[in-house]
Amino acid sequence: MSDIQNPVLAEVLHKEEIKEGYFKLALSNLRKYPLVGISLLVLFSLVFMAVFAPWVAPFDPYQQDFVKRLQPSGGGHLLGTDAFGRDLLSRIIYGARISLAVGLMATGLAALIGTVLGIISAYVGGRFDGIMMGIVDILMAFPMLLFCLLLVATLGSSLQNVVLAIGIAMAPRFVRLARAPTLSIKEMEYMEAARALGLPHYRIVFFHVLPNVIGSLIVVITLQVAAAIIAEASISFLGLGVAPPVATWGNILQEGVGQLRNAPWISIYAGTAIVLAVLSINIVGDALRDIMDPKLKGEKR
Amino acid sequence: MGKGKYLLGMVLVLAVLLIGCGGNKGAEQKDNKDNAQTGLAAEQVVKIGMGFQDTTSMDPHKATTTPDFMIDKAVFNGLVRYQPGNVDIQKIEGDLAESWKLSDDKLSYTFSLRKGVKWHKGLGEVTAEDVKFSLERILDPKTACPDRAVFANISKVDATDKNTVVVTFKKPDPFFLINLSGRYGFIVPKAAVEKYGNDFRNNLVGSGPFQLESYLPKEKIVLAANDDYFRGKPIVRKIELIFIPDENARISAFLSGKVDAADPRGNAKEFVKSVKEKGARIDYIGPGVAFYLFLDTTMKPFDDVRVRKALAHAVDFATYVKQVEPEPGKNTVPSVGMIPASGTFGFTSEGVEKFDYNPQKAKQLLTEAGYPNGFKITQQVSSVGQWMNPWVYIQDQLKKNTGIEVEIKTVDNPTFTQKTYAGENRPVTLHVIFGTPDGFQALSPFLMKGQARNKWVNYDKVDALLKQAENEFDAQKRKKIYEEAQRTVSKDCVAIPAWFGEATLARHPYLDLGHEPRANFLNYYELNEKLRVLKH
Numbered sequence: 001m002s003d004i005q006n007p008v009l010a011e012v013l014h015k016e017e018i019k020e021g022y023f024k025l026a027l028s029n030l031r032k033y034p035l036v037g038i039s040l041l042v043l044f045s046l047v048f049m050a051v052f053a054p055w056v057a058p059f060d061p062y063q064q065d066f067v068k069r070l071q072p073s074g075g076g077h078l079l080g081t082d083a084f085g086r087d088l089l090s091r092i093i094y095g096a097r098i099s100l101a102v103g104l105m106a107t108g109l110a111a112l113i114g115t116v117l118g119i120i121s122a123y124v125g126g127r128f129d130g131i132m133m134g135i136v137d138i139l140m141a142f143p144m145l146l147f148c149l150l151l152v153a154t155l156g157s158s159l160q161n162v163v164l165a166i167g168i169a170m171a172p173r174f175v176r177l178a179r180a181p182t183l184s185i186k187e188m189e190y191m192e193a194a195r196a197l198g199l200p201h202y203r204i205v206f207f208h209v210l211p212n213v214i215g216s217l218i219v220v221i222t223l224q225v226a227a228a229i230i231a232e233a234s235i236s237f238l239g240l241g242v243a244p245p246v247a248t249w250g251n252i253l254q255e256g257v258g259q260l261r262n263a264p265w266i267s268i269y270a271g272t273a274i275v276l277a278v279l280s281i282n283i284v285g286d287a288l289r290d291i292m293d294p295k296l297k298g299e300k301r
Numbered sequence: 302m303g304k305g306k307y308l309l310g311m312v313l314v315l316a317v318l319l320i321g322c323g324g325n326k327g328a329e330q331k332d333n334k335d336n337a338q339t340g341l342a343a344e345q346v347v348k349i350g351m352g353f354q355d356t357t358s359m360d361p362h363k364a365t366t367t368p369d370f371m372i373d374k375a376v377f378n379g380l381v382r383y384q385p386g387n388v389d390i391q392k393i394e395g396d397l398a399e400s401w402k403l404s405d406d407k408l409s410y411t412f413s414l415r416k417g418v419k420w421h422k423g424l425g426e427v428t429a430e431d432v433k434f435s436l437e438r439i440l441d442p443k444t445a446c447p448d449r450a451v452f453a454n455i456s457k458v459d460a461t462d463k464n465t466v467v468v469t470f471k472k473p474d475p476f477f478l479i480n481l482s483g484r485y486g487f488i489v490p491k492a493a494v495e496k497y498g499n500d501f502r503n504n505l506v507g508s509g510p511f512q513l514e515s516y517l518p519k520e521k522i523v524l525a526a527n528d529d530y531f532r533g534k535p536i537v538r539k540i541e542l543i544f545i546p547d548e549n550a551r552i553s554a555f556l557s558g559k560v561d562a563a564d565p566r567g568n569a570k571e572f573v574k575s576v577k578e579k580g581a582r583i584d585y586i587g588p589g590v591a592f593y594l595f596l597d598t599t600m601k602p603f604d605d606v607r608v609r610k611a612l613a614h615a616v617d618f619a620t621y622v623k624q625v626e627p628e629p630g631k632n633t634v635p636s637v638g639m640i641p642a643s644g645t646f647g648f649t650s651e652g653v654e655k656f657d658y659n660p661q662k663a664k665q666l667l668t669e670a671g672y673p674n675g676f677k678i679t680q681q682v683s684s685v686g687q688w689m690n691p692w693v694y695i696q697d698q699l700k701k702n703t704g705i706e707v708e709i710k711t712v713d714n715p716t717f718t719q720k721t722y723a724g725e726n727r728p729v730t731l732h733v734i735f736g737t738p739d740g741f742q743a744l745s746p747f748l749m750k751g752q753a754r755n756k757w758v759n760y761d762k763v764d765a766l767l768k769q770a771e772n773e774f775d776a777q778k779r780k781k782i783y784e785e786a787q788r789t790v791s792k793d794c795v796a797i798p799a800w801f802g803e804a805t806l807a808r809h810p811y812l813d814l815g816h817e818p819r820a821n822f823l824n825y826y827e828l829n830e831k832l833r834v835l836k837h
Contacts, residue, residue: 239684
């Protein structure tokens with residue numbers, strides 16, 4: 001740190017330092033904790049698998065070969081076959097599409113709804129804020145899975161409804177999350193000054209509130225994607241999710257339970273896929289939080 | 302000295318207690334010794350692991366599911382019954398009735414009841430009043446007996462004296478004895494039913510070999526022996542029917558010996574494989590049940606017989622059965638016409654048109670009918686494996702072979718049942734026809750105008766024919782009617798036979814039923830006074 005006289009230059013250099021700090025912090029994290037690196041790799045592979053499924057999967061996930069049902073690994077089927085003779089590996093690869101897509105979309109939806117509502121609620125304040133927080137408290141008291149099941153049971157079981165249900169069930173978390181920074185910004189002195197200058201509300205929200213929210217938002221979104229994947233798997237496991245013959249990790253898990261004695265690999269592989277996805281997301285999310293937090297608190301490295 | 306007296310007192314009390322208990326043990330020990338001498342196990346208690354969550358209604362006139370039927374058969378008697386182990390309508394024998402006579406004008410039966418048959422719990426003897434009460438209860442719309450319609454031909458019931466009942470009909474009824482031997486023909490005590498009302502279902506009082514001792518909802522039912530049973534004191538003292546809906550838990554319980562018998566509720570093939578390795582006995586109990594695809598002959602595009610025939614050629618059911626059923630060919634035969642079981646009276650395969658698996662023919666027929674690329678249908682399917690698995694298979698076969706797309710909507714089982722019976726799955730409905738003792742009960746619910754399941758096919762070409770059978774006492778003449786009906790229906794391809802299976806059950810070899818369980822209408826084991834546990 002140099003003793004630069006020009007305050008504007010100092011400000012710019014400080015900002016650069018912070019950005020550099022993020023990157024350096026990330027790298028040092030990876031070096032110190034190889035687990036994070038491995039998790040990133042796993043996550044990347046899963047996403048790659050999901051995106052390029054038609055090219056990666058060895059078989060058509062719907063192709064039944066009834067004579068070859070319930071075979072363990074072998075004969076071209078790396079992970080064996082399920083109760084209809086379909087290739088398990090291909091079904092898990094295509095299942096990644098649904099599970100990851102639902103995870104991302106549902107969380108994205110929750111983040112969007114929640115953040116917008118949270119910011120508005122805190123910004124407007126007063127009775128509106130009070131009522132909103134009351135609703136949020138009630139919704140958060142519901143076990144999330146139960147709430148999702150209720151919604152899916154009412155709306156009907158389809159891919160869109162599953163995303164909608166998980167998204168709505170998760171939104172209250174984001175409302176709370178967005179509210180805190182908004183409230184603190186609102187209280188700051190320079191806000192009064194800005195309003196006095198005639199700064200329109202949207203500018204305040206976009207350029208002052210949001211940057212403060214984004215940090216924790218990213219971390220929470222990451223961790224919530226994992227929860228969304230588990231929620232989708234649970235809904236499908238209970239038979240309320242996407243209809244057959246579509247492959248999702250939850251569907252495969254459920255079909256496997258009926259065969260647990262004679263073909264346990266079906267449930268084992270589907271369960272492992274879910275575990276890998278959720279674990280790697282959580283580890284990466286935790287690492288992200290470690291990087292973000294010092295910056296959020298305003299420390300300099 | 303005081304302490305000594307105290308000690309003596311304690312010893313005396315203990316001695317008295319021991320002698321008191323020992324007294325009871327004496328009688329039990331005698332029983333056990335007798336058992337040991339005759340090759341029977343010392344403890345005559347039977348435990349059965351049932352793949353159900355609970356009973357629905359144990360009231361014999363309101364029963365609907367297998368656990369209900371099984372319990373009622375052990376607790377109650379009818380006027381007549383099938384011989385234990387078969388459902389041969391020509392061998393129906395007396396149960397509460399010692400003898401019976403059909404009047405010359407064929408419009409009434411006179412039953413002479415056995416004397417001295419006792420109700421459980423000391424509620425007196427079975428009388429003609431109880432029989433009259435029971436039959437009238439079945440006919441009462443308020444009872445809502447599922448089979449009320451088959452008894453509706455009765456015009457009145459008279460108890461002419463303490464042991465004689467006269468039943469009069471509106472029209473001659475060749476099926477009356479068959480119906481009496483069926484699921485709902487049980488006789489209940491007037492006094493007990495009037496006392497308990499709707500709660501009779503939890504306070505069963507019957508005349509059968511076992512009585513209801515306790516009922517723990519969703520857990521188990523305990524039946525205790527009725528030592529006054531008119532056919533003799535039951536050998537088994539207690540039967541526990543334990544509900545184990547989880548397939549894996551039930552198999553474990555069976556293999557570890559915790560239960561003496563169990564049924565598969567999902568993967569019969571894998572279940573049989575697991576238990577056979579441990580030396581269990583597998584019973585296939587008829588008359589079985591057949592799955593059919595019922596086609597609505599009035600709904601497009603299935604109003605065209607070529608489309609119906611195409612569907613029949615398009616699915617390889619034989620392969621499905623072979624892979625999924627425990628011992629294909631032994632008890633599971635691809636069905637042919639609309640009478641499901643080869644044991645049902647009136648079954649024939651002669652002249653019945655069969656549709657083999659022929660995807661090319663299916664495609665050709667569809668193209669002729671104007672659907673070269675298939676079409677789309679939707680199905681609401683239960684999430685239970687028994688329904689979902691076949692549909693996933695059929696969905697794949699149809700798509701592969703004909704381009705017909707089936708959109709499956711998963712629903713829970715009660716919704717599925719309700720919607721299916723309401724006809725919402727048409728034009729294609731996958732459901733069952735139960736094997737029955739006489740072909741009439743198999744055909745009439747689907748092929749006679751006005752019957753509930755006729756809406757699945759909306760077909761009435763054999764209605765007049767079956768009406769003839771309704772009043773035909775000559776069994777051979779009825780057989781000819783059924784055979785003609787099966788031929789006509791098969792030519793019009795109204796219902797596609799998918800596969801046929803009998804109830805599959807497993808028991809340890811030491812559980813002796815006292816009869817060979819070839820067939821009954823319970824889809825489970827018949828438990829009577831001859832049941833016994835051999836030494837093991």
